[in-house]
Amino acid sequence: MLIRLKGGRVVDPVNNRDAVGDVFIDNGRIVEAPEGRQPDQTYDVSGKVVMAGAVDVHSHIGGSNVTLARQLMPELPYLAASGGVAIPPNPSSWGAYATGLRYAQMGYTTVIEPAVQPTHAIQTHLELAQIPMIDTGGLIILGNDDFALRQLHRKASKNEIEDYVAWTLQHARGIGLKVINAGGAEAFKFNARTFDLDDEVPEYGTTSRQIVQAMQHAVQDLGVPHPAHVHCNNLGIAGNIDTAIATIEASDGVPIHFAHIQFYSYGKEGEKGFSSAAPRLVEALKAHPNVTVDVGQPLFGQTVTISGDVLRQFDGRKAASPGKWALYQGEGNGTGVVPYKYKAKSFINAVQWAIGLEIFLLADSYWQVLFSTDHPNGALFTRYPEIFQLLMDKDERARWLDKLPEGVKEATNLAEIEREITLSDLAVMTRAAPAKLLGLTDRGHLSPGAVGDVAVYTDKPNKAEMFDRASYVFKDGKLIMRDGDVVEVTWGKVFQADPGFDSKIERRVKDFYGESYGIDPKVFGVPEDIANTEDRFQMVPCRT
Amino acid sequence: MAVYLDGTEVEEADGLERAAELLAEAKLPVIAGLMTDIAGAQSALALAQKIGGVVDHAAGEGIARASRLMREGGMNPVSFGELRNRSDRVVVLGEAPLQADPDLLTKIFPEKTLPRPGDNPRELIAIGCKPKGVPSSAKSSKVDLGNQSLATGISMLAAAVAGRSFGDGESALGKSIATAAKKLKDSAFAVFVYSPLELDEPSLHVVLDMIRELCKDTRAGGYTVAAPGNGDGVNLCSVWTCGLPVRTSFAHGKPEHDAWRYSAERLVKSGEGDALVWVDALGGSDVKPPKGVPTILITNPGQAAPRAAKIVIEVGVPGEDHDAALYLPEISGIGMIAGKGKASGLPQVSDILDAIGAKLNAKEAA
Numbered sequence: 006m007l008i009r010l011k012g013g014r015v016v017d018p019v020n021n022r023d024a025v026g027d028v029f030i031d032n033g034r035i036v037e038a039p040e041g042r043q044p045d046q047t048y049d050v051s052g053k054v055v056m057a058g059a060v061d062v063h064s065h066i067g068g069s070n071v072t073l074a075r076q077l078m079p080e081l082p083y084l085a086a087s088g089g090v091a092i093p094p095n096p097s098s099w100g101a102y103a104t105g106l107r108y109a110q111m112g113y114t115t116v117i118e119p120a121v122q123p124t125h126a127i128q129t130h131l132e133l134a135q136i137p138m139i140d141t142g143g144l145i146i147l148g149n150d151d152f153a154l155r156q157l158h159r160k161a162s163k164n165e166i167e168d169y170v171a172w173t174l175q176h177a178r179g180i181g182l183k184v185i186n187a188g189g190a191e192a193f194k195f196n197a198r199t200f201d202l203d204d205e206v207p208e209y210g211t212t213s214r215q216i217v218q219a220m221q222h223a224v225q226d227l228g229v230p231h232p233a234h235v236h237c238n239n240l241g242i243a244g245n246i247d248t249a250i251a252t253i254e255a256s257d258g259v260p261i262h263f264a265h266i267q268f269y270s271y272g273k274e275g276e277k278g279f280s281s282a283a284p285r286l287v288e289a290l291k292a293h294p295n296v297t298v299d300v301g302q303p304l305f306g307q308t309v310t311i312s313g314d315v316l317r318q319f320d321g322r323k324a325a326s327p328g329k330w331a332l333y334q335g336e337g338n339g340t341g342v343v344p345y346k347y348k349a350k351s352f353i354n355a356v357q358w359a360i361g362l363e364i365f366l367l368a369d370s371y372w373q374v375l376f377s378t379d380h381p382n383g384a385l386f387t388r389y390p391e392i393f394q395l396l397m398d399k400d401e402r403a404r405w406l407d408k409l410p411e412g413v414k415e416a417t418n419l420a421e422i423e424r425e426i427t428l429s430d431l432a433v434m435t436r437a438a439p440a441k442l443l444g445l446t447d448r449g450h451l452s453p454g455a456v457g458d459v460a461v462y463t464d465k466p467n468k469a470e471m472f473d474r475a476s477y478v479f480k481d482g483k484l485i486m487r488d489g490d491v492v493e494v495t496w497g498k499v500f501q502a503d504p505g506f507d508s509k510i511e512r513r514v515k516d517f518y519g520e521s522y523g524i525d526p527k528v529f530g531v532p533e534d535i536a537n538t539e540d541r542f543q544m545v546p547c548r549t
Numbered sequence: 550m551a552v553y554l555d556g557t558e559v560e561e562a563d564g565l566e567r568a569a570e571l572l573a574e575a576k577l578p579v580i581a582g583l584m585t586d587i588a589g590a591q592s593a594l595a596l597a598q599k600i601g602g603v604v605d606h607a608a609g610e611g612i613a614r615a616s617r618l619m620r621e622g623g624m625n626p627v628s629f630g631e632l633r634n635r636s637d638r639v640v641v642l643g644e645a646p647l648q649a650d651p652d653l654l655t656k657i658f659p660e661k662t663l664p665r666p667g668d669n670p671r672e673l674i675a676i677g678c679k680p681k682g683v684p685s686s687a688k689s690s691k692v693d694l695g696n697q698s699l700a701t702g703i704s705m706l707a708a709a710v711a712g713r714s715f716g717d718g719e720s721a722l723g724k725s726i727a728t729a730a731k732k733l734k735d736s737a738f739a740v741f742v743y744s745p746l747e748l749d750e751p752s753l754h755v756v757l758d759m760i761r762e763l764c765k766d767t768r769a770g771g772y773t774v775a776a777p778g779n780g781d782g783v784n785l786c787s788v789w790t791c792g793l794p795v796r797t798s799f800a801h802g803k804p805e806h807d808a809w810r811y812s813a814e815r816l817v818k819s820g821e822g823d824a825l826v827w828v829d830a831l832g833g834s835d836v837k838p839p840k841g842v843p844t845i846l847i848t849n850p851g852q853a854a855p856r857a858a859k860i861v862i863e864v865g866v867p868g869e870d871h872d873a874a875l876y877l878p879e880i881s882g883i884g885m886i887a888g889k890g891k892a893s894g895l896p897q898v899s900d901i902l903d904a905i906g907a908k909l910n911a912k913e914a915a
Contacts, residue, residue, distance in 0.1 A: 069882055072789045076619050079792050079806070095803045096792035124630075125882040127874055131587055132789045151634075151663050194635055195666040196737060196768055208664035319764075331619065334770050335628035335881060342623075521663050522630045523656060528877060528884035535874075537588070 006045045007031045008482065013050035013461060017057065018429040019437050019450035028055050030457040033482035037453045050461050053476055056432050057451050058114025058458030062439040063234075063264050063299045064380040065311050066104050066118050066141070067132030069125040070333070070340035074311045074381075075099065077331045077342050081309055084327075085385065088346075090306040091473070092387045099381075101135035107387050109138035110489045112460025112475040114497075115440070115448060119144045119183055119234060119264065120313050124336045124529045126177035133499060134536035138485055140543075142180035142443070142500035144234050145173055146313055148216045149190035150337035152517050157211040157219055163226070168510035170223040171503075178531040180443060180500045180545055181231030182224050183264075185313040186238055187216035190338040193316040200238055200316055202251050213238055214255050225259050227504040228548030230444020232260035232297070237269055240317045244273040246282035250289050258295050262442065265301025265379035267361040274416070279356055281417040283363035291369050297442055299377035302361035302392050304384035305349045311381065313338035321345075336522075347384075352416075355409040359417035365396055366424045371433035375442070390472035396426045397468045444545045445500065457482030496538060504547040550863045550895050556856035565901070568826075568845045568860050569908035575824035577800055578602040579842075581609070581813030582827040584778030584834050586867035587874040587883060589898030590786040593828065596906050601800045603822065604787060605813035607829075607836040608780035609795050611746030613808035615773065616784070616794040618745075618753050625760050627740050627770035628881035633657055635665040638736040639687075640674045640729070642756065643699050645744035647678055649774045650878075654680060657742075658687040666768065667737025674729050676702050690732075692725045700752045706730055707759040739763055744774040775878040778831055779867075782876030782883055814839045827858070830898050832866050847901055865895035 318341020
């Protein structure tokens with residue numbers, strides 16, 4: 006079926022396009038304007054903005070860690086909504102089904118769950134299978150697991166480490182690899198309460214730096230398109246910009262992605278010993294084009310933090326609001342869940358808010374600085390449109406800044422920044438760049454052959470309103486949402502990278518799990534038919 | 550497979566049709582038991598949403614209690630792998646853990662472990678239970694409660710850990726408790742093993758508070774015995790589907806959880822629930838459906854007489870007759886168990902519940 010989106014402002018930076026024109030979709034794919042063929046359906050989208058479906062590179066949408074948070078805090082949607090946060094006051098609002106609908110409502114069509122515990126990958130995939138509308142993928146966590154640490158300890162060959170990474174990706178069906186406070190979660194098991202880049206993991210003697218580098222190189226050498234996706238040490242601590250920059254410098258020119266970098270862009274200047282180091286970060290990014298980041302923008306309001314950085318979450322329990330927390334101590338990283346409310350009256354929270362925006366607004370390239378709130382850690386994903394408005398409207402930022410505690414303007418640079426990002430900038434950071442970074446070449450843009458994932462927004466001066474509900478959302482060429490209402494419920498695919506490995510590793514892993522855990526790893530391997538649908542998994546080709 | 554209506558075998562389609570009618574006529578249908586795999590739980594939740602029913606599990610009492618504790622104060626759960634590999638002092642509270650798995654101690658105390666914190670020898674501290682066959686890899690000590698209850702013993706231990714005074718401090722029990730408390734405070738990673746079904750709610754709070762107290766200086770956590778009948782798996786599925794644990798009603802649009810109000814047993818006995826779907830598919834359980842309302846019993850062949858319920862529908866055993874996702878205590882999460890007898894030809898729980906749902910859709914459309 007040939008669909009014509011007629012007369013909209015097409016914003017497609019990959020093709021240097023920002024002009025009024027048409028977009029055609031045929032059989033689920035974007036096509037050139039066909040000659041001599043009448044469209045089966047025409048949508049008049051004049052006065053509207055046409056973009057590729059958005060792609061989220063880092064959002065905790067499902068799996069045992071997210072469900073642990075749901076167990077701890079079923080009241081989250083009520084508490085958040087009562088404080089004005091955009092989420093329906095209904096416990097199922099952060100269940101799997103509602104997650105898919107809300108993402109689609111905003112024009113998102115692909116979302117990556119960034120923290121899959123290898124032994125709980127089945128639960129992640131069962132949950133992802135219940136999220137409608139969007140395509141998904143998972144990043145598999147390694148680097149605090151005893152098998153990898155043992156490999157590093159005995160200085161296993163590069164090939165053997167690569168085999169283990171590849172085995173893990175296949176077994177858990179991930180699109181990429183995640184490293185969370187490398188070695189820190191393991192050190193926490195030995196009662197460490199802090200862990201730095203060059204600290205050694207007890208008993209294993211390997212450092213955080215060595216773990217990150219080993220994982221980073223393994224992913225690169227395996228040809229997995231998405232580089233190692235790293236959550237650094239020292240999250241949330243004043244002065245941690247030094248850690249971020251040291252980790253960036255340690256990347257040695259090899260591709261690497263740093264998650265929610267706002268949480269590492271803290272200086273310790275000023276009376277309160279807490280200040281923005283966004284300019285230093287941005288300089289470091291300019292000097293290291295191999296590095297990409299997503300921001301992890303916070304917004305004021307109730308949320309809950311979910312992280313495999315159990316060391317950090319354990320410390321964070323002191324600030325839990327409401328005052329309860331859960332710490333799952335499991336294989337590899339485990340999970341810490343701490344409810345948190347970002348308050349506009351808090352100096353620290355206000356500075357964090359400003360730092361996130363600064364990183365966006367000072368960025369040299371949105372191919373390098375990607376959009377995220379690290380949902381739900383900085384803010385619920387349901388609130389993305391509020392951030393788009395802040396980035397596109399300096400007056401809105403000024404209104405907010407004026408309400409914040411004294412000293413925030415001094416501790417940050419936000420007040421001096423005039424920049425308002427363009428629709429093209431937004432399309433890069435929310436579409437083109439994340440798709441490219443994930444190796445999903447057929448999305449994030451509107452080139453002929455791209456998947457027919459398209460979002461159409463009604464242009465409004467208030468960008469929060471504009472992006473809250475797309476006028477039309479097409480998924481694989483089907484209209485699934487109209488003005489925020491469901492037209493058709495569809496079920497997406499899961500992306501997977503499978504670079505392959507020497508089968509000798511299977512025996513080693515099997516022996517390890519048999520001896521240490523009394524189990525056969527096949528019980529936590531994700532079967533192809535887990536969602537009971539055909540072609541659920543789609544391979545992302547690896548470089549050869 | 551066989552389907553029975555009022556004790557007489559009928560065609561599958563007729564039985565399912567009658568089941569759909571029964572649910573369509575009910576004011577508050579209850580879908581419970583739910584001793585099934587994740588696919589079965591997903592279908593049960595979908596059906597409950599469709600018909601405005603309630604979901605509960607045969608182990609719902611303990612699950613609801615654990616859920617309430619979690620949302621009131623949080624928890625420090627420890628995976629079985631961490632318990633086995635890294636704990637030094639393991640406190641077993643009550644009889645349920647060793648009853649649930651007679652080999653539990655062998656699994657907790659293997660000959661060799663991964664590197665673990667501290668240099669204490671590994672030790673079992675038994676409170677309110679009589680462990681047998683403690684492996685030689687662990688020391689073992691016992692707190693003899695005498696004529697005191699387990700709840701009292703737990704409270705005394707928590708007081709001692711927190712450095713507070715408690716009654717009977719000078720008694721034999723008091724001294725034994727003080728020794729155990731000192732061991733816990735000197736531990737590198739203490740883990741409490743218990744069943745939320747066995748401990749009352751105040752005791753569970755005391756245990757969790759004691760863990761949080763220990764965490765201030767060292768590492769501690771709890772390992773809870775898995776609920777029978779895939780209760781933990783079904784409950785997790787409920788949570789990720791609708792944000793709430795089992796004992797949730799969909800009768801009012803938004804899901805609503807209430808551990809007392811939406812107990813299947815209470816609903817059936819009070820007459821508030823007026824139709825029951827009872828799923829007992831994991832090879833037959835001692836927990837039987839509450840009696841008093843028209844019931845659709847979904848169970849394995851040989852587990853129930855044809856007259857055991859208004860409608861009896863036979864299904865395969867998840868993980869035996871077909872592949873199944875189930876909560877596996879050894880990974881403290883959901884794993885896959887491959888079916889052995891793929892030729893059994895028996896339908897799955899999810900097939901039956903989905904088919905009933907489809908019949909209800911057809912009725913609505915008609």
